[in-house]
Amino acid sequence: MNNLTQRDPRTYSIIGAAMEIHRQLGCGFLEAVYQEAFALELKNRGIPYTRELKFPVIYNGCRLANQYQPDFICFGEVVVELKALCV
DSSP: OOHHHHHOHHHHHHHHHHHHHHHHHOSOSOHHHHHHHHHHHHHHTTOOEEEOOOEEEEETTEEEEEEEOOSEEETTTEEEOOOOOOO
């Protein structure tokens, strides 16, 4: 077992799911494709997640009209933002 597996098995499992998607799909798709595949992979691995929850943003004591909406929250506390690059 490597050090990351021992220190943070949850993060290790999330990274493993992302790596499997990259292995199967490679690069070149829009972010929405990877998000859908990531949700399926998390479900298949039994990793609990929620998608696109909205959080208020407070700046200088004022609530902004825009909200923070991460792609995924895994295990109730690990924020995952997927990014796709077209090269």
